Amino acid sequence: MIVRNLRNAFDLRVSRRELLTAAGATGLVAALHPFSAFAAANQAHLRLMETTDLHVHVFPYDYYGDRPVDTVGLARTATLIRGVRAEATNTLLVDNGDFLQGNPMGDYIAYERGMKAGDLHPIVAGMNQLNFAIGTIGNHEFNYGLEFLDNTVAGADFPMVLANVAKGTLAASPRGDDMLYEPYRILERTVVDGDGNRHPIRIGFIGFVPPQIMNWDRRHLEGNVSARDIVESAKAWVPEMKEAGADIVVALSHSGIGPATYTEGMENASVPLAAVEGIDAVMTGHHHLVFPGDAFAGIDGVDAVAGTIHGKPATMGGFWGSHMGLVDLLLEHDGTAWTIAGHTSEARPISERVERKNVALVESQDDILEAVRADHEATLAYVRRSVGKTSAPLHSYFALVADDPSVQIVSQAQTWYVGDLMKGTEWDGLPVLSAAAPFKAGGRGGPEYYTDVKAGDIAIKNVADLYLYPNTVRAVAITGAQVKEWLEMSAGIFNQVKPGMADQPLINPDFPSYNFDVIDGVTYRIDLTQPAKYTPKGELQNADAGRIVDLMYDGAPVDPDQRFVVATNNYRAGGGGNFPDIGPAVTILEAPDTNRDVIVRYIVERGTINPSADANWTFVPVEGASVVFETGPAGQGYAADVRGVNIEATGDGEEGFARYSIRF
Ligand code: MN
Ligand code: MG
Numbered sequence: 001m002i003v004r005n006l007r008n009a010f011d012l013r014v015s016r017r018e019l020l021t022a023a024g025a026t027g028l029v030a031a032l033h034p035f036s037a038f039a040a041a042n043q044a045h046l047r048l049m050e051t052t053d054l055h056v057h058v059f060p061y062d063y064y065g066d067r068p069v070d071t072v073g074l075a076r077t078a079t080l081i082r083g084v085r086a087e088a089t090n091t092l093l094v095d096n097g098d099f100l101q102g103n104p105m106g107d108y109i110a111y112e113r114g115m116k117a118g119d120l121h122p123i124v125a126g127m128n129q130l131n132f133a134i135g136t137i138g139n140h141e142f143n144y145g146l147e148f149l150d151n152t153v154a155g156a157d158f159p160m161v162l163a164n165v166a167k168g169t170l171a172a173s174p175r176g177d178d179m180l181y182e183p184y185r186i187l188e189r190t191v192v193d194g195d196g197n198r199h200p201i202r203i204g205f206i207g208f209v210p211p212q213i214m215n216w217d218r219r220h221l222e223g224n225v226s227a228r229d230i231v232e233s234a235k236a237w238v239p240e241m242k243e244a245g246a247d248i249v250v251a252l253s254h255s256g257i258g259p260a261t262y263t264e265g266m267e268n269a270s271v272p273l274a275a276v277e278g279i280d281a282v283m284t285g286h287h288h289l290v291f292p293g294d295a296f297a298g299i300d301g302v303d304a305v306a307g308t309i310h311g312k313p314a315t316m317g318g319f320w321g322s323h324m325g326l327v328d329l330l331l332e333h334d335g336t337a338w339t340i341a342g343h344t345s346e347a348r349p350i351s352e353r354v355e356r357k358n359v360a361l362v363e364s365q366d367d368i369l370e371a372v373r374a375d376h377e378a379t380l381a382y383v384r385r386s387v388g389k390t391s392a393p394l395h396s397y398f399a400l401v402a403d404d405p406s407v408q409i410v411s412q413a414q415t416w417y418v419g420d421l422m423k424g425t426e427w428d429g430l431p432v433l434s435a436a437a438p439f440k441a442g443g444r445g446g447p448e449y450y451t452d453v454k455a456g457d458i459a460i461k462n463v464a465d466l467y468l469y470p471n472t473v474r475a476v477a478i479t480g481a482q483v484k485e486w487l488e489m490s491a492g493i494f495n496q497v498k499p500g501m502a503d504q505p506l507i508n509p510d511f512p513s514y515n516f517d518v519i520d521g522v523t524y525r526i527d528l529t530q531p532a533k534y535t536p537k538g539e540l541q542n543a544d545a546g547r548i549v550d551l552m553y554d555g556a557p558v559d560p561d562q563r564f565v566v567a568t569n570n571y572r573a574g575g576g577g578n579f580p581d582i583g584p585a586v587t588i589l590e591a592p593d594t595n596r597d598v599i600v601r602y603i604v605e606r607g608t609i610n611p612s613a614d615a616n617w618t619f620v621p622v623e624g625a626s627v628v629f630e631t632g633p634a635g636q637g638y639a640a641d642v643r644g645v646n647i648e649a650t651g652d653g654e655e656g657f658a659r660y661s662i663r664f
Pocket of ligand 2 (some may be wrong): 068098137138140254285287592
């Protein structure tokens with residue numbers, strides 16, 4: 001009777017709180033999931049737990065900042081996982097991919113220690129402590145090549161499935177492909193029902209990765225493997241899983257929760273994937289977001305509160321171990337087959353925000369830390385030690401008044417990376433420019449809030465200082481006219497300057513420095529006598545004004561109709577800062593790598609970098625005027641080297657800043 005009511009309640013999508021209240025009313029502990037509390041003789045409660053996008057995070061540690069943090073780490077997620085195991089009889093833990101790359105421990109293994117046959121990768125060492133049932137392969141697993149991946153996967157004590165990547169070229173149809181991994185696996189398990197009786201069940205798992213891997217890791221994959229469309233592959237393999245006796249089918253979709261409308265080759269395919277007949281639940285990832293959760297509200301077919309896609313349970317467990325995804329199934333056996341009588345979805349966090357601070361909700365599991373401790377220590381040594389040299393100091397003290405080395409290095413790395421990814425695409429051959437802004441440029445951050453890395457050895461932990469945010473690389477394709485408008489928006493950081501007047505304040509404090517994009521690859525001058533064309537919020541305010549003059553590419557004036565590729569980050573390409581025309585409509589590349597990782601790779605591959613600013617932008621002299629600005633007092637030692645502008649220290653400024661003037 002109670003069970004019947006509960007099932008009806010599920011049909012009405014009753015809230016989890018009401019369910020817990022129902023459980024509490026029976027006198028059982030509230031933590032016990034109602035499916036466990038009420039499962040009848042022919043019913044079994046199965047809990048599917050997910051980790052996803054771990055990106056080599058085992059310790060709760062930020063290797064770039066070289067400090068402990070409470071927001072990441074499989075050692076913490078493991079506490080949630082073991083908590084669920086302690087409270088329920090039937091559990092399965094899966095990993096949804098992107099475990100192999102994405103923090104300095106991954107780089108340490110890839111660039112320093114290596115991954116020979118027989119070596120154990122630290123992320124696998126951590127995962128092996130947790131009795132994973134199965135995993136899938138994410139796009140980042142291909143970053144270091146197929147041999148590296150093979151040697152890594154060989155150490156895992158759980159199988160991997162992947163249904164849309166084949167060796168060599170594709171066959172006429174998916175089931176004819178020579179698969180790189182087994183496309184699916186059916187795990188034979190025993191579940192205990194509500195009366196304590198054991199029943200066999202066959203749970204099928206099938207894995208998917210974005211087919212974009214063929215572009216993102218072209219240098220490793222071209223000629224070796226081929227990728228297929230996710231939905232096409234699912235439609236081919238899921239019926240075979242059912243024929244082979246799978247009672248339920250779970251998709252391990254290393255693909256985000258994207259558009260409801262299917263398009264061939266789509267990267268974030270979990271919504272149309274969930275609609276494929278025969279799939280019962282979808283574990284998702286790749287987006288580095290949380291499902292159920294607000295980030296996915298309003299997508300057709302998606303219930304972001306209940307955690308369903310096309311009515312089927314789904315989850316996304318954040319990233320870097322931030323969450324454990326959880327799908328609870330109430331399975332019912334009618335004498336011939338298992339059906340799903342009820343389901344709930346969750347994503348449980350390892351930390352929470354309290355008064356603008358991250359507070360841990362769980363402690364680490366010691367055995368997982370111990371399994372990885374030696375590689376953790378080696379990674380600490382690695383991030384603190386020189387991995388390359390810089391022939392110029394990397395500082396941002398004068399980033400708002402002159403071309404600057406801390407911005408230059410970001411653009412050099414972005415141009416290098418995006419230029420490579422354009423090869424073989426329809427944009428191959430277009431000039432690649434790069435936009436980057438100073439992130440640490442004093443302001444409200446105070447007089448010490450600047451990038452300051454001395455010339456000489458450069459360590460990985462210094463890269464955090466060059467690139468504060470875990471943004472990812474993107475690129476847009478735009479016209480010369482749009483490049484100019486981008487720069488007009490940036491130039492709004494300056495106050496209008498009058499000829500013949502001394503000591504005019506140069507910088508508008510309401511304009512954030514992270515929106516002061518410098519575009520590298522073109523040269524230009526900024527005419528400060530003109531009013532700003534755009535407000536700091538990106539509204540057109542002086543349509544006829546123009547501060548950007550002498551915009552040149554390759555020694556000739558930029559043709560307004562010429563096409564350019566501009567490397568940037570997900571913030572700007574997503575429309576952040578409201579720059580004119582810059583947004584998803586002009587985005588041609590959403591790269592999988594963080595800008596920070598690209599800078600590290602650039603430094604490691606180059607050995608010595610030369611980020612000397614090339615003064616590609618300067619001010620047009622303003623007749624008889626001078627302007628003033630403030631910077632950190634530690635910038636004094638670099639002042640003489642600033643090119644393209646005459647700066648002069650004029651004493652102390654406000655609140656610990658140092659004051660400078662520019663005479664034209
Ligand atoms: Mn990822
Ligand atoms: Mg991914």
